[in-house]
Amino acid sequence: METFFSRYRNITILVAILFAQVLGLAVQVRRSSDSQSARLIRVWAVGAVTPFEKSIVWAQNSGSHLWRNYFYLRGVRQENRDLKYEIERLRLEQVRLSQDAAQARRLQALLGFREQFISKTLPAQVIGFSGSELSRAVYIDKGSNDGVKRDMAVITADGVVGKILHVYSSASLVLLIDDQTSGVGAFLEGSRLQGVLSGTPAGGVVLEKIMSDEVVQPGEKILTSGGDRIFPKGLPAGVVTGVSRSSDAFLNIRVRPAANLGKLEEVLVITQQEEKPPPADQNTSLRAVDILANRLPSVPDQPPAEAGHHAADAQFPVPGAETNRATGEKPANAQAAAPGGAPAKKPVTESAVPSSMQQPAVATQAASKPGARKTVTPKPALPPKRSQTGAASPVPSH
Amino acid sequence: MRLHPFRLISVPITYTSGEQIEVYRFSIPVTVLVPLAAIFLQAFLPLRFPFFSVFELPLLVTIFFAVARRSQVAGLMTGALIGLVQDSLTHQPIGLYGIAKSVVGYGASSLGVRLDVENAGARFLLTLFFYVVHEVVFFTVARGLVGLQVAWSWPHEMGSAFANAALALPLFFLLDRLKQKT
Numbered sequence: 001m002e003t004f005f006s007r008y009r010n011i012t013i014l015v016a017i018l019f020a021q022v023l024g025l026a027v028q029v030r031r032s033s034d035s036q037s038a039r040l041i042r043v044w045a046v047g048a049v050t051p052f053e054k055s056i057v058w059a060q061n062s063g064s065h066l067w068r069n070y071f072y073l074r075g076v077r078q079e080n081r082d083l084k085y086e087i088e089r090l091r092l093e094q095v096r097l098s099q100d101a102a103q104a105r106r107l108q109a110l111l112g113f114r115e116q117f118i119s120k121t122l123p124a125q126v127i128g129f130s131g132s133e134l135s136r137a138v139y140i141d142k143g144s145n146d147g148v149k150r151d152m153a154v155i156t157a158d159g160v161v162g163k164i165l166h167v168y169s170s171a172s173l174v175l176l177i178d179d180q181t182s183g184v185g186a187f188l189e190g191s192r193l194q195g196v197l198s199g200t201p202a203g204g205v206v207l208e209k210i211m212s213d214e215v216v217q218p219g220e221k222i223l224t225s226g227g228d229r230i231f232p233k234g235l236p237a238g239v240v241t242g243v244s245r246s247s248d249a250f251l252n253i254r255v256r257p258a259a260n261l262g263k264l265e266e267v268l269v270i271t272q273q274e275e276k277p278p279p280a281d282q283n284t285s286l287r288a289v290d291i292l293a294n295r296l297p298s299v300p301d302q303p304p305a306e307a308g309h310h311a312a313d314a315q316f317p318v319p320g321a322e323t324n325r326a327t328g329e330k331p332a333n334a335q336a337a338a339p340g341g342a343p344a345k346k347p348v349t350e351s352a353v354p355s356s357m358q359q360p361a362v363a364t365q366a367a368s369k370p371g372a373r374k375t376v377t378p379k380p381a382l383p384p385k386r387s388q389t390g391a392a393s394p395v396p397s398h
Numbered sequence: 399m400r401l402h403p404f405r406l407i408s409v410p411i412t413y414t415s416g417e418q419i420e421v422y423r424f425s426i427p428v429t430v431l432v433p434l435a436a437i438f439l440q441a442f443l444p445l446r447f448p449f450f451s452v453f454e455l456p457l458l459v460t461i462f463f464a465v466a467r468r469s470q471v472a473g474l475m476t477g478a479l480i481g482l483v484q485d486s487l488t489h490q491p492i493g494l495y496g497i498a499k500s501v502v503g504y505g506a507s508s509l510g511v512r513l514d515v516e517n518a519g520a521r522f523l524l525t526l527f528f529y530v531v532h533e534v535v536f537f538t539v540a541r542g543l544v545g546l547q548v549a550w551s552w553p554h555e556m557g558s559a560f561a562n563a564a565l566a567l568p569l570f571f572l573l574d575r576l577k578q579k580t
Contacts (some may be wrong), residue, residue: 009471010470010471010474010504013470013471013474014474014500014501014504015471017474017475017478017499018500018501020453021478021482021496021497021500022492022493022497022539024491024492024493025491025492025493025494025497025539025543025544026543028491028492028493029491029543029544029545041486041492042486042487042492043483044486045437045483045486045487046486046487048434048483049434049437049438049441049487052438052442053441053442055436056442126445127442128441128442128445128447128487129441129444129445129451130441130444130487130488130489131437131440131441131444131456131486131487131488132487132488132490132495133451133483134488134494134540134546134548135488135489135490136492137488137489139441165489166489173489175489179489180546180547180558200547200550201546201547201549202549243565262448263448264445270576287508322493
């Protein structure tokens with residue numbers, strides 16, 4: 001007699017296999033996304049595929065390296081000349097930006113800000129794709145053996161790429177920011193509005209959680225806010241390409257990612273971030289009394305000998321002081337123009353400034369002289385002082 | 399005498415009895431390496447050639463093996479294994495591609511038992527049909543069971559179906575050389 005199973009053997013097996021997989025799906029969905037229950041098959045699959053990918057990428061890079069560095073050198077001399085000019089131009093720009101950066105750090109220190117610094121990165125090569133349009137993720141050739149851990153940020157020189165999702169011994173899976181399950185804390189550079197950058201099922205990127213009564217213009221840059229505790233604040237994330245109103249209370253802001261996610265080759269994994277106050281060299285000499293002094297009228301000139309003594313300490317060009325020199329006036333509150341100073345203040349008048357406040361002003365004045373060296377070596381612009389009570393008075397942190 | 403409807407439909411392109419249908423087998427290296435190579439290429443080529451992501455090489459290999467073996471269980475198991483390995487390279491729950499390819503493997507082998515799928519036209523239509531089946535099952539499972547937001551666009555799906563069907567012809571021609579008669 002023919003049994004039910006033998007008669008419907010194939011369809012029974014089909015139903016059993018499908019049921020087992022549906023059951024497996026249900027278990028995975030019920031558990032948290034970082035469950036390790038399905039790790040083994042992933043490890044096997046990644047272990048079977050990534051060695052081939054690594055080999056091909058290595059061979060491709062070697063061939064390309066050989067061709068570009070040993071054979072195809074046409075135009076290298078001209079390129080070298082252009083790069084030298086570019087370096088000169090960037091050096092000049094660096095001096096200017098150093099002043100701005102130093103000033104910003106000092107102001108942050110005054111307000112008790114704690115900056116996030118990228119202190120360590122690991123270069124990695126993209127070796128593979130997840131193979132599914134639904135899963136926007138790539139594999140890199142660095143894993144736990146190289147110190148990579150889950151939730152580390154992955155960036156390029158252009159901007160953020162994604163975060164580490166799964167770590168294997170010699171490879172890692174990076175979830176791209178255009179995946180629908182990703183989310184990056186971000187803000188608009190101009191308006192400072194904060195939102196969440198996430199992917200769409202179609203592979204686009206949108207900035208969510210911006211109220212519909214806000215004004216957002218196409219072309220506005222989007223930076224990471226640091227609120228997700230994964231990406232450091234201030235990294236380029238994208239540019240607004242379109243804004244429309246949606247049915248809910250939020251704007252529908254379409255974004256073009258800053259990094260070219262469609263053509264990733266080399267990326268940087270941020271393996272270490274530090275959160276600390278701005279560099280000590282910028283604020284060691286700043287105390288509350290110094291800041292207060294900057295808001296007061298400046299001091300009279302010092303004798304030339306003393307000025308010459310401090311000229312060696314000069315670090316940066318001092319635009320404010322140069323202006324005074326050009327007009328024949330004495331530098332007004334020279335510290336304001338120095339790297340360690342606050343923004344320029346009112347013109348100088350004789351006042352009852354304590355003698356302890358005179359030295360910094362003279363030092364910066366000396367820095368403005370033509371013979372002063374213009375280097376970017378960080379060094380305190382103001383010497384440490386003691387308060388009138390004799391005790392150090394650090395800037396209070398907030 | 400009452401004829402089976404499939405037999406009526408398939409008279410011009412099928413053999414008249416099951417005994418005349420050739421069943422093929424494959425060596426173990428081919429059975430293992432060809433699906434792995436398909437999965438590897440699917441994961442590697444879109445990085446260099448983004449347009450390649452419209453192709454679904456593991457699906458084509460599943461269809462080919464299922465049809466050539468003409469065994470529903472073998473087709474089902476081949477599809478399930480290829481799909482599960484493909485799932486494991488993504489960050490989505492494992493089983494989405496597994497279920498879709500299980501259904502395709504079973505269906506393709508069921509047709510392979512009854513139809514002559516050795517000629518180019520039949521292969522083209524078969525791939526076209528099963529690509530759509532695969533996408534529908536995948537969409538249903540991803541949306542209904544897992545709750546993923548999956549974009550569905552008929553023009554895109556049909557374009558991909560035709561592209562895969564076109565690719566299937568030369569690919570199946572190459573894989574035919576790996577067949578062994580039983």
